[in-house]
Structures are given as C-alpha cells and as structure tokens.
Amino acid sequence: MSVKIGLVGTGTVGGGCIDIIQKHRADFQRHFGVDIELVRVCSLNSAEAEAHGVGDLFTDNFHEILEDPTIDIVIELIGGTTFAKTVVIGALEAGKNVVTANKALMATYGQEVMEAAAAAGKEIAFEASVGGGIPIIDPLKHSLIANEITSVMGIVNGTTNYMLTRMADNGMDYAEALKEAQDKGFAEADPSADVDGLDAAAKIAILASIAFNSRVTLGDVYVSGITSISPVDLEAARDMGYVVKLLAIAHRREDGVDVRVHPTMIPVDHQLATVNGVYNAIYVVGDFVGETMFFGAGAGSGPAASAVMGDVLEVARHVQQGVAPIVGCTCTDDLPILPMDDLEMKYYIRFTVTDRPGVLAAMTSVFANHDVSVHSVVQRGHGQQGAVDVVYVTHTARESAVRAVMDEIASLDDVLQGTPSLIRVEE
Amino acid sequence: MSVKIGLVGTGTVGGGCIDIIQKHRADFQRHFGVDIELVRVCSLNSAEAEAHGVGDLFTDNFHEILEDPTIDIVIELIGGTTFAKTVVIGALEAGKNVVTANKALMATYGQEVMEAAAAAGKEIAFEASVGGGIPIIDPLKHSLIANEITSVMGIVNGTTNYMLTRMADNGMDYAEALKEAQDKGFAEADPSADVDGLDAAAKIAILASIAFNSRVTLGDVYVSGITSISPVDLEAARDMGYVVKLLAIAHRREDGVDVRVHPTMIPVDHQLATVNGVYNAIYVVGDFVGETMFFGAGAGSGPAASAVMGDVLEVARHVQQGVAPIVGCTCTDDLPILPMDDLEMKYYIRFTVTDRPGVLAAMTSVFANHDVSVHSVVQRGHGQQGAVDVVYVTHTARESAVRAVMDEIASLDDVLQGTPSLIRVEE
Numbered sequence: 052m053s054v055k056i057g058l059v060g061t062g063t064v065g066g067g068c069i070d071i072i073q074k075h076r077a078d079f080q081r082h083f084g085v086d087i088e089l090v091r092v093c094s095l096n097s098a099e100a101e102a103h104g105v106g107d108l109f110t111d112n113f114h115e116i117l118e119d120p121t122i123d124i125v126i127e128l129i130g131g132t133t134f135a136k137t138v139v140i141g142a143l144e145a146g147k148n149v150v151t152a153n154k155a156l157m158a159t160y161g162q163e164v165m166e167a168a169a170a171a172g173k174e175i176a177f178e179a180s181v182g183g184g185i186p187i188i189d190p191l192k193h194s195l196i197a198n199e200i201t202s203v204m205g206i207v208n209g210t211t212n213y214m215l216t217r218m219a220d221n222g223m224d225y226a227e228a229l230k231e232a233q234d235k236g237f238a239e240a241d242p243s244a245d246v247d248g249l250d251a252a253a254k255i256a257i258l259a260s261i262a263f264n265s266r267v268t269l270g271d272v273y274v275s276g277i278t279s280i281s282p283v284d285l286e287a288a289r290d291m292g293y294v295v296k297l298l299a300i301a302h303r304r305e306d307g308v309d310v311r312v313h314p315t316m317i318p319v320d321h322q323l324a325t326v327n328g329v330y331n332a333i334y335v336v337g338d339f340v341g342e343t344m345f346f347g348a349g350a351g352s353g354p355a356a357s358a359v360m361g362d363v364l365e366v367a368r369h370v371q372q373g374v375a376p377i378v379g380c381t382c383t384d385d386l387p388i389l390p391m392d393d394l395e396m397k398y399y400i401r402f403t404v405t406d407r408p409g410v411l412a413a414m415t416s417v418f419a420n421h422d423v424s425v426h427s428v429v430q431r432g433h434g435q436q437g438a439v440d441v442v443y444v445t446h447t448a449r450e451s452a453v454r455a456v457m458d459e460i461a462s463l464d465d466v467l468q469g470t471p472s473l474i475r476v477e478e
Numbered sequence: 479m480s481v482k483i484g485l486v487g488t489g490t491v492g493g494g495c496i497d498i499i500q501k502h503r504a505d506f507q508r509h510f511g512v513d514i515e516l517v518r519v520c521s522l523n524s525a526e527a528e529a530h531g532v533g534d535l536f537t538d539n540f541h542e543i544l545e546d547p548t549i550d551i552v553i554e555l556i557g558g559t560t561f562a563k564t565v566v567i568g569a570l571e572a573g574k575n576v577v578t579a580n581k582a583l584m585a586t587y588g589q590e591v592m593e594a595a596a597a598a599g600k601e602i603a604f605e606a607s608v609g610g611g612i613p614i615i616d617p618l619k620h621s622l623i624a625n626e627i628t629s630v631m632g633i634v635n636g637t638t639n640y641m642l643t644r645m646a647d648n649g650m651d652y653a654e655a656l657k658e659a660q661d662k663g664f665a666e667a668d669p670s671a672d673v674d675g676l677d678a679a680a681k682i683a684i685l686a687s688i689a690f691n692s693r694v695t696l697g698d699v700y701v702s703g704i705t706s707i708s709p710v711d712l713e714a715a716r717d718m719g720y721v722v723k724l725l726a727i728a729h730r731r732e733d734g735v736d737v738r739v740h741p742t743m744i745p746v747d748h749q750l751a752t753v754n755g756v757y758n759a760i761y762v763v764g765d766f767v768g769e770t771m772f773f774g775a776g777a778g779s780g781p782a783a784s785a786v787m788g789d790v791l792e793v794a795r796h797v798q799q800g801v802a803p804i805v806g807c808t809c810t811d812d813l814p815i816l817p818m819d820d821l822e823m824k825y826y827i828r829f830t831v832t833d834r835p836g837v838l839a840a841m842t843s844v845f846a847n848h849d850v851s852v853h854s855v856v857q858r859g860h861g862q863q864g865a866v867d868v869v870y871v872t873h874t875a876r877e878s879a880v881r882a883v884m885d886e887i888a889s890l891d892d893v894l895q896g897t898p899s900l901i902r903v904e905e
Binding site: 070071074078081178185189193199264325338339340342344347348354357358359363364365372377 | 494497498501502505506508509510605611612613616617620621622623624625626691749752764765766767768769770771772773774775778780781783784785786787788790791792795796799801802804805808810811
C-alpha cells in the first residue's frame with residue numbers, strides 16, 4: 052500500500068518535490084520498498100501547480116488535506132508563521148506526520164510544534180529549514196549524538212555569502228553586490244531578512260536547539276547584518292590573514308549558550324573560509340568527533356526539495372513499518388542564553404574620520420579609558436575629501452566595553468557620520 | 479532497563495568507545511531516554527582493557543559475549559576479515575545487533591554480513607568504516623535518499639593526504655613525507671595499505687554500494703597508489719591550477735559504475751582541494767541536491783569512537799522501542815562495473831628521460847600513433863646528471879590507449895628506468 056502525501060505550497064521548493072516524486076517514485080519503491088503517492092496538492096496559485104502537471108490533485112483549500120483520512124504525511128512549504136502554523140499544527144492534530152522547510156516557524160514556535168507532534172504521537176521533520184540540501188539536522192540528531200557538541204558555526208545564508216564573496220574577490224561595494232545578487236535572483240527585492248541577518252538567526256536558533264539539547268528561539272539570537280561592511284574591510288581582513296563571512300555562531304560555554312549572527316573574521320585556512328558564492332556550510336565541533344563540516348547548496352528548488360523529500364521518505368518508512376516516532380523533541384536541558392554584553396572576543400573596528408592631527412590620539416585614548424586593549428591601529432585609504440579609514444584590532448575585550456568605546460568615539464568631533472564597521476573575530 | 483553492550487577489541491577505537499560511555503552515559507539517558515550499559519569487554523590485551531578501567535567486565539573469550547543472552551549490541555573493533563568475520567556473523571546469528579568499524583570486512587564480505595543480519599532480523603551498522611568521525615554512510619542511507627547519486631569522490635585516507643600536503647606545501651619528497659608521517663604516528667611501519675591505495679579502495683567500495691544501490695566489492699575497485707608521485711608533479715599541477723589528491727572515485731555512468739582510487743588532479747577551487755593534512759572529506763553529487771561535501775577527522779580514537787557510538791545509540795533507541803531494523807541491505811540494483819580500460823579522461827604523465835635531441839619527438843610520435851591527443855608538453859627541471867622530466871597533459875583519451883602509450887614509451891632507449899608518474903584529471 053502506498054504512503055499518501057498531501058502537499059501545501061507549490062512555489063520553488065514545492066515544485067521541486069513534485070518533480071522528485073515524478074522522476075523517482077519507482078526508484079523509491081525498488082530501493083526502499085516504500086511507495087510514495089502524492090494524493091493532494093494545495094496552492095493559492097493554480098497555474099503554478101498546473102505547471103507541474105498536478106491535474107485533479109489540485110485544491111485551493113488546505114482543509115481538504117487536513118480532513119482527508121487517507122493522507123499520512125503533510126508537506127508544508129508556504130513559509131511564514133501565521134497560515135503555515137495553522138497548517139502544521141492542524142495537520143499534527145489531525146493525526147498526520149508533517150515535513151516542513153519552515154525556519155521561521157521552527158525558530159519561533161518550535162516548542163509548540165514539537166508538543167503538538169508529541170501529543171499526536173506523530174513525526175515533525177524539518178531538515179530543509181537549515182542549509183537547503185545539506186544534511187545537518189539529521190547528523191545532529193543521529194550520527195553525532197555520542198558527542199557533547201561545543202560549537203556550531205554556519206554560513207547559512209547564500210545571499211549574503213554571495214555578496215561578500217563578490218565584494219572580496221571583485222572589489223564591489225555593498226550596493227553593487229546587492230544589485231548583482233538581485234539581478235541573478237539570489238536576493239529579494241526587499242533584501243532585509245538576508246542582509247540584516249534574520250534569516251541566519253532563525254537557522255542558528257534551530258541548530259543550537261538540537262546541538263545543545265536546549266531550546267533557543269529566534270529572539271534569543273543577537274543579530275547584526277552586513278550593511279556596514281565595505282570592500283576596505285575585506286581588504287584589511289585579507290592583509291591580516293582573515294576572510295569575512297556572515298557567520299551564525301553558537302557556542303556551548305560553561306555558564307550557558309552563546310548564540311549570535313554577525314560579520315565575522317575567520318583565518319584564511321579555516322575550513323569555512325573557502326565556502327564561497329551562494330554555497331552554505333555548517334561547521335560542528337564535538338568533544339569526541341573534533342571538527343566536522345557539512346557543505347552544499349543552501350537554497351534552490353532541487354537542494355531544498357532533496358532535503359524535504361529525504362524527510363518524507365524517512366517518515367514514510369516509519370509509517371509503512373508502523374513505527375512510532377523515534378526521535379521527538381531533543382530539548383531536554385534548559386541552558387541559559389548568555390547576554391551578548393558579557394561575551395569576550397577580539398574585535399575589528401573601522402571608523403571613518405577627518406584626516407587631521409590629534410584625531411588618532413583622541414580615539415585611541417577612548418579605548419584606554421574603557422580598558423579595551425588595542426592590538427593594532429592602521430590608517431587605510433588615501434583620504435578621499437579629507438577623510439581616512441582608521442582600523443582598530445583589539446585584544447580580547449568585553450562586548451559591553453567595546454560598545455561603550457564605539458559610542459564614545461562616534462560622538463567625537465572628527466569622526467564622520469555613518470555606522471562604523473564592526474567585525475568580530477573567531478580564531 | 480538498560481541496553482546492554484558487549485565490546486570486542488580494546489585498541490584505539492575500542493578505548494575511545496569506553497571513554498565515551500564513561501563520560502556521557504548519564505547525558506544519553508537524559509537526552510535520548512536510553513541507558514547504554516557496557517556489560518562485557520573482550521580483548522587479547524588485558525592491560526589495554528584495564529587502562530580504561532573495565533575491571534570485572536573483562537574477558538579474553540569472545541564466546542562469552544556471543545553467548546550472553548542479556549547482550550543486545552555487539553561492537554566489533556578488532557579489524558581484519560578472519561576473526562572479525564567470525565565475531566560479526568556469530569553475533570548476528572546469536573540474535574545480536576552489531577556495530578563495526580571494519581572496512582575490510584564490509585568491502586569484502588558485505589553481502590554475506592547483510593544477509594546474516596537480515597536472516598537474524600537484526601541491525602548491522604558501520605558508519606565508522608569510512609571517514610572516521612564524518613557522518614557519511616548515515617546521510618547516504620537517509621537524508622540524501624531522494625536523489626539519484628551520480629558521483630562520490632573522497633579523500634578517505636588521512637596518511638596519504640598528510641604526505642601529499644607536506645610534499646605540496648613543503649617540497650618534501652615521498653620518502654621524507656613518509657618518514658615524517660611515520661614519526662608522527664600517521665603512518666604504519668608497513669605503510670603499504672595506505673600508500674598503495676587499498677585502504678581507500680575498501681572505503682569507496684562501501685560508499686559506492688550504498689550511493690548507487692548496487693554492490694561494489696574491494697576487488698571491483700581499480701587501485702593505484704601515490705608511490706611514484708614526486709614534488710615536481712605537485713609543482714607542475716599547481717602551475718596548471720590544480721592540486722593532487724589521492725581520490726577514491728565512484729561515478730554512476732549510463733552503462734554502469736566506474737570506481738577507482740588513484741592520484742588525481744582537481745582544480746584548486748574544487749571544494750576538496752583545501753582538505754589538507756590528515757583530514758578526510760567526501761564529496762557527493764545528487765541529481766536534485768547538487769554538490770555536497772562532508773568533512774572531518776578520518777581517523778583517531780575520538781572521531782572513530784564518535785561514529786561507532788552514534789551507531790550504537792541509534793540501534794539502542796530501536797532496541798529500547800522494540801523496532802525491527804528499518805534500513806537493511808541497500809543494494810537492490812545490480813549495475814555492471816565498468817572496466818578501467820574503457821574509461822575516458824584526461825591524463826598527466828611525467829617521464830624522466832635523457833636530455834638529448836630527438837627524444838621528445840620520438841615520445842610525442844608514440845602519443846600520435848596511439849591516437850592520444852596531446853594538450854601540452856612541458857620539459858621541467860634542469861637535467862640532473864643529464865636527465866630531465868617531460869610532462870605530458872592529454873586531451874580526453876581512452877585509458878587503454880594511454881597505457882599502450884606508456885608501455886611503448888617506457889621501452890624507448892632514452893627513457894629512464896622507474897615508473898613514470900601518471901595522474902588522472904577530474905574536472
């Protein structure tokens with residue numbers, strides 16, 4: 052007997068799922084002894100659905116999927132946290148297993164969703180919510196579970212990685228890189244979720260929750276985007292032996308979980324440093340396994356659909372064999388989230404200042420007053436219209452002290468308007 | 479009730495497993511609701527076992543483990559294909575699940591082992607047999623199964639990757655690199671299994687069997703090692719924009735499976751090109767997911783034990799929940815293995831010849847006579863004792879024709895003794 056699937060959402064990823072089922076259904080039967088049958092496709096865009104030849108399977112009413120007693124697995128691919136939440140929770144309550152690619156939902160209402168699944172005795176799978184086609188949630192829930200995971204660091208947003216790669220390799224400025232990313236379809240017309248780091252924040256919340264067995268939600272993640280990064284920063288980083296990536300970072304520390312998204316300098320020989328363009332990678336450190344990294348396409352129809360359908364096939368095997376959910380909510384601990392202000396690391400800070408004697412001395416004394424020890428100060432650029440860039444790199448310092456330094460320096464007379472560029476350093 | 483484990487073999491990996499259980503047993507109980515209890519440890523080396531404080535659990539008779547009705551899972555970590563095979567098959571026949579790190583066993587007797595597991599209705603898991611701590615077998619059996627996998631290419635031998643990295647970065651010759659690897663404990667006193675490529679061959683046989691759903695055994699793999707690689711080859715490769723790695727390669731082609739291990743030139747910007755030192759990585763291409771890569775430590779106590787214990791915990795979850803094996807043998811197809819002679823690719827070939835007029839013309843005409851089209855010929859080196867290196871790079875050519883060229887050139891008067899260096903090119 053076939054395992055019956057209802058699909059909600061026929062955009063890029065939904066279309067990819069239909070393509071996979073059409074191309075590989077017979078292979079799945081032969082290889083896994085599971086016959087996946089798509090029995091209902093819900094979309095508000097009938098033309099989009101029809102482009103994949105769904106014919107009679109089409110409906111624009113998701114209740115038809117939730118109320119169809121034959122459906123075993125519901126795939127939710129509409130995104131967002133309102134309507135999608137209704138569909139996901141509704142499907143679980145209707146006794147269906149759910150597969151979703153919805154990072155916002157899982158990062159915001161993960162606990163509620165997991166509880167609904169547990170109450171229903173059904174599975175909720177969401178590999179596609181992080182890293183597109185890259186297997187990362189599954190390894191964290193299975194292969195790597197003999198470890199205490201100490202760090203997860205990811206390049207999990209392809210848009211910003213593409214932009215930073217173009218800025219570093221081709222000297223483009225931020226606006227040019229964004230324009231090109233938009234022209235190529237890698238960035239939205241409104242790019243804020245990507246460039247401000249919120250997309251990456253949702254993903255690291257999900258990964259940290261699994262890796263550390265303790266719930267981290269979107270609101271727990273400190274977020275800073277790439278909008279104030281300029282090519283001069285990338286050049287300065289390279290001169291120091293670093294590259295700049297928008298990293299989503301989660302560390303398990305003695306006193307809690309440190310979780311954040313910001314532009315980050317990593318050494319050129321770090322395994323993440325060569326992950327360029329729209330590719331994603333997640334770097335995981337465990338107490339026994341040491342360093343591992345998972346690389347691949349972080350977005351796109353095929354990769355995301357590969358992750359969704361991998362989950363669907365896994366759940367379908369269980370449905371076919373009558374196996375109750377094996378891995379439910381993994382958040383069995385309750386670790387505190389460390390306040391950003393209390394963290395300590397090294398900082399790269401660039402200010403644009405008037406090229407006048409005394410400015411450097413005034414700025415540098417601000418660092419001293421706040422007890423932030425400076426490793427190096429370099430003046431860069433040739434002073435367009437009397438302005439120069441001054442780049443500070445600190446020794447290990449406290450975040451709150453560095454913020455105080457920045458605020459105070461920003462108020463100095465000769466420091467020009469505009470956000471200084473702040474890049475944190477991971478060694 | 480605890481899930482009871484019997485461990486056979488207390489070497490590096492076995493010791494790591496004991497350490498993991500001792501450190502994390504309570505964590506496993508809290509996170510996964512599974513209590514892993516080590517109840518028997520078999521070793522021929524009681525001191526080695528005692529170093530991990532096994533005390534009363536010790537036995538030197540593996541029958542005590544096979545015959546203990548309370549034991550649910552047997553971990554086999556003795557290696558080899560004789561005694562280990564007896565233990566693995568014996569444990570399955572005794573109704574126990576088995577976890578092993580034994581690549582030789584799985585690459586040679588994989589089918590027999592899978593059949594014994596199926597007959598017994600028990601699980602056999604072997605993540606640690608390839609890539610040390612890197613999750614790769616599990617992703618191929620789960621997350622990536624919605625794809626038709628078209629290629630698997632791996633740096634799966636840390637010893638040779640360390641040597642090639644040192645030769646490329648520090649200009650060491652083969653003997654120096656080997657000596658250093660041995661001094662650091664990265665190479666055995668008898669390094670042949672590593673440098674001749676047999677270790678990598680066993681691993682790619684295992685990966686290809688899973689990725690292509692068709693049995694590939696060790697004997698099916700064409701193998702060529704790194705013993706004739708010299709620093710001049712690595713330098714020449716770099717000049718052409720390539721790096722040289724000992725790659726284990728498996729491609730699904732229209733007419734069958736192409737599977738081999740040999741020194742390989744890959745472009746410097748290939749994701750595998752920056753995998754250096756003792757690290758391993760496996761690059762997998764699927765029809766929907768596109769390119770993915772899995773990176774980590776390919777050997778060592780912690781990483782290998784992480785993979786073994788990941789399998790143990792997974793099986794233990796099933797034991798605890800009373801779930802019958804979900805994924806058994808994945809070899810449901812029967813694809814032919816393509817003969818090496820029939821493959822077509824590009825080749826780098828270096829001959830050492832007497833520095834005399836006419837030699838180059840004589841050699842080059844051999845290529846023409848065998849219809850092997852030459853892309854470039856470069857003379858390298860300054861002729862120590864009247865000898866120079868001549869490096870050919872071919873256009874796409876047939877393996878059998880290239881072999882004929884090499885045989886004929888080797889018989890020319892001015893071509894010096896010793897194996898020419900042959901490196902195949904993957905784009």
